[in-house]
Structures are given as C-alpha cells and as structure tokens.
Amino acid sequence: KNEVEQSPQNLTAQEGEFITINCSYSVGISALHWLQQHPGGGIVSLFMLSSGKKKHGRLIATINIQEKHSSLHITASHPRDSAVYICAVPQPLMNYGGSQGNLIFGKGTKLSVKP
C-alpha cells in the first residue's frame, strides 16, 4: 500500500509570500492529485498530474516521478488561499480487477495566510 507524506503539517505565511507544500509517496504511480479543503469542509480538486508541471492561475504543481515527489506552489499568496491542501495518489481497487478508482490521501497541510 502506498504511503503518502506531506510537509509541512502547518504553514503560516504573510500575504504576498511564495509558498511551497511538499508531497512524497512510496510506490510508483501513474498520477498524483492535489486537493483543497476549505474551512467549511468541502474539497475541490486542483490538479491531477502525471509528469512535469501544471499551472492554474497562481497555483503551480510539479511532479518528479523518479524521485516520487510532488510540490504545490502558490505565488503571491492571499488570505483567501487559507485552506488545507491535500495530496493523494491512486490506490487500485482489487475487487474490480485492479482498476484504479480510489485515492490514498496525505494528512494535509494547513495553510494560513495573514493579511
């Protein structure tokens, strides 16, 4: 079973700072997910990436498959970025012939951006 580790666990930043959240996993995967959980509890998917880099607005996600490591960067951070950021990797569901349909989740990084 894949182990997913995130760092740091908690992160406090000043508005405008560049932020990096790291994720490492133990077993090779085809893709990695970054999710955002807002204080109310709802979760949205930010990125799914299998190689290289993806960018959406001020968010950038990178992955190094060989090193089993991914990073999520936030440029020009803003208080509205305050949330828990979670990385997750696929976990095959063996009852369905090993097809991928579930995720193993990291414990999350709680980000607080101060004005």
Add this chain to the structure above:
Amino acid sequence: DGGITQSPKYLFRKEGQNVTLSCEQNLNHDAMYWYRQDPGQGLRLIYYSQIVNDFQKGDIAEGYSVSREKKESFPLTVTSAQKNPTAFYLCASMASSGANVLTFGAGSRLTVL
C-alpha cells in the same frame, strides 16, 4: 449544475442510535465512495461502489453499511456497532472512464453525544 449533495450537513445523535447520511449525485458517475475524516488524519475509505447493486468494503467498513439501489444515490448508515462514530463524512463520485478525478460533496459532520 451537476454535483454531489450530502445531507444533513450537521447531525447530532445519541449513543446507540443508527443514523443514515444521504449522498446524491447528478453527474451520471458510475463510481461512488464514502470517506471518513478525523482531525490530523488523511481521508479513509469506508465503502465504495463501482456499479449499481454492488458495493465493497473499504479500509474501515466495520460498523457501517451502505446500499446502491440507484446510480444517483449511495446512502451510508452509521450503526450502533461503530465504536467511535463522531467524525466528518465525505461522499465522492468518479466517472468510470477518463481521468480519475474525484468530485466531492460538502460533507456531513456527525456528533454522537
């Protein structure tokens, strides 16, 4: 707009009572999942269903039950056998083909008094 609706958002129950959490999706997704979230822990899979009338236990199924009579609906019952039911419960769904991207509901917070 398509999405997943969970209800209720907050639920308080006495110890020993069964409670059922609702999850409905209009995304035409085949696969649906129930996760439990506890403070300081990652989401853990309770049950999942890839097709109607079929479901499988996840990592922490003890004390829970589900049904999948309709494609749109995947209710979760927290039974009195669940020793520590107070938690945040999230329902999710995924299309059976294409990218493995989960869509989540807003969650249900269950507190057992």
